[in-house]
Amino acid sequence: MNGQVPAHLLNPTTLAKFSWTDTRVAPSAETVQSLQAQSQLGVSDLMARPAEPALSPQTPDVVTPTPSISATPRPATGWLTRLRGFFRVSPKLAPSESPTAPVSHQFNNANAMHAVVTGFLARASQDRALQAYAETTTAIQHYVLSEPDLRFYLSFADGQVWGALGDPPHAADLTLKMKAEVLDAMLSGALDGMRAAMSGKMKFAGDTRKAMGMQKIQRDLIRLYSAVRAEVGAPNLQAAVAPAVRQTLSAADERQEMLSILQSLYAQRLVTANGGNLSVRQSAQREQVWITPSAMPKGELRAEWMVPLDLQGRSLDESLPTPSSERFLHTAIYRARPDVQAVIHSHARWATILAIAEIPFEPVLTEAELIGRVAVVPYLAPGTPELGQAVAEALGADGQVALLKNHGLVTAAPSLQQAAILTESVERVSEVLVRLQQLRGNGAC
Numbered sequence: 261m262n263g264q265v266p267a268h269l270l271n272p273t274t275l276a277k278f279s280w281t282d283t284r285v286a287p288s289a290e291t292v293q294s295l296q297a298q299s300q301l302g303v304s305d306l307m308a309r310p311a312e313p314a315l316s317p318q319t320p321d322v323v324t325p326t327p328s329i330s331a332t333p334r335p336a337t338g339w340l341t342r343l344r345g346f347f348r349v350s351p352k353l354a355p356s357e358s359p360t361a362p363v364s365h366q367f368n369n370a371n372a373m374h375a376v377v378t379g380f381l382a383r384a385s386q387d388r389a390l391q392a393y394a395e396t397t398t399a400i401q402h403y404v405l406s407e408p409d410l411r412f413y414l415s416f417a418d419g420q421v422w423g424a425l426g427d428p429p430h431a432a433d434l435t436l437k438m439k440a441e442v443l444d445a446m447l448s449g450a451l452d453g454m455r456a457a458m459s460g461k462m463k464f465a466g467d468t469r470k471a472m473g474m475q476k477i478q479r480d481l482i483r484l485y486s487a488v489r490a491e492v493g494a495p496n497l498q499a500a501v502a503p504a505v506r507q508t509l510s511a512a513d514e515r516q517e518m519l520s521i522l523q524s525l526y527a528q529r530l531v532t533a534n535g536g537n538l539s540v541r542q543s544a545q546r547e548q549v550w551i552t553p554s555a556m557p558k559g560e561l562r563a564e565w566m567v568p569l570d571l572q573g574r575s576l577d578e579s580l581p582t583p584s585s586e587r588f589l590h591t592a593i594y595r596a597r598p599d600v601q602a603v604i605h606s607h608a609r610w611a612t613i614l615a616i617a618e619i620p621f622e623p624v625l626t627e628a629e630l631i632g633r634v635a636v637v638p639y640l641a642p643g644t645p646e647l648g649q650a651v652a653e654a655l656g657a658d659g660q661v662a663l664l665k666n667h668g669l670v671t672a673a674p675s676l677q678q679a680a681i682l683t684e685s686v687e688r689v690s691e692v693l694v695r696l697q698q699l700r701g702n703g704a705c
Contacts, residue, residue, distance in 0.1 A: 370408035379488035381423040402432035405440040434466035447485035515563040535607040537584040553581035585643040592648030602676035610691035615663035
């Protein structure tokens with residue numbers, strides 16, 4: 261509005277042709293797909309899915325509801341307090357079932373899974389509980405399965421539920437990827453979804469707000485899927501989705517130190533359950549780093565869940581959880597600074613307040629003398645390569661601390677322990693500076 265170019269546009273190429281009055285030029289399918297693949301957080305009206313046309317009865321493998329679909333989808337409403345509930349479902353178990361027994365499913369062939377999923381979609385499209393959910397929610401849930409390969413989706417809008425085998429015609433709000441046996445275990449109530457996500461058996465991506473809301477229907481999905489399995493015959497369920505074997509790491513493994521430091525920062529509230537991340541350069545391979553996983557509660561992490569990355573931010577082990585969304589921040593620093601062995605990005609509240617209030621960082625305490633120069637980085641969208649580049653440039657050749665306005669704190673050091681000490685020291689000095697500013701404003705000093 262003031263003539264300046266925003267630094268965190270989702271699609272910067274549209275700005276040059278932007279007009280308040282002219283007809284909007286719709287982006288190509290390739291452009292939309294490219295934007296969806298980006299890692300940064302952002303909001304775009306491209307996410308607002310238009311009402312889907314009624315699906316033709318002649319279309320193969322498509323399950324549609326009987327009523328027609330309204331042309332005006334209703335907006336999603338309501339926020340649930342925790343994403344965790346979306347994955348954690350505790351269905352009632354029959355007396356003969358054990359809630360702790362390892363359960364696994366092995367499919368004899370793809371036809372069996374195809375039959376179960378097709379029946380599941382048919383029941384879902386006519387289910388009153390799901391239709392009630394669709395009265396207040398517009399969303400698409402996309403399932404991508406392997407072994408056997410199978411894709412399908414469920415779509416909710418205007419009190420209607422419909423689905424089909426294959427990919428959805430519009431961008432999905434939530435995509436779940438897993439082996440078919442994992443889906444079968446989850447939707448039959450035998451495998452806890454949160455554990456599947458945390459162990460890497462299932463990966464999810466998409467609109468976190470929609471994911472929070474979809475937890476409302478997980479019990480209904482289990483009910484419908486289980487009924488179909490009982491009716492058409494389960495796909496010869498043997499034992500194959502047993503809990504992952506816990507990996508034993510040596511005491512000298514960098515991941516053990518990462519977990520120890522993370523627990524300390526979490527206890528001090530310098531990182532939150534889903535906020536903050538840390539990484540360390542691998543001693544055996546300097547062009548690779550370990551980083552904390554994304555969207556997993558910090559208080560429940562295990563050392564073997566740390567994710568290996570190359571210095572471009574690419575995961576080197578797809579069997580592990582998704583790496584932190586701030587991986588580009590970390591790897592940009594490592595590329596620019598061969599001397600840096602560890603990076604901590606915290607959501608330290610006093611340091612963040614200091615940056616937002618534009619209070620200069622001054623060495624008012626003895627420990628501040630060890631901190632050195634403190635850079636301040638203007639707000640850029642989290643999770644973007646642009647943010648990583650800006651922080652690396654702000655740190656320069658010898659800086660160790662950067663305050664991120666409206667975001668948090670970054671420390672980079674020759675060791676993880678030193679990075680943690682810097683984080684704690686900056687937060688302590690920041691608190692003193694903010695409180696001094698308050699006293700000065702009140703005329704107390």
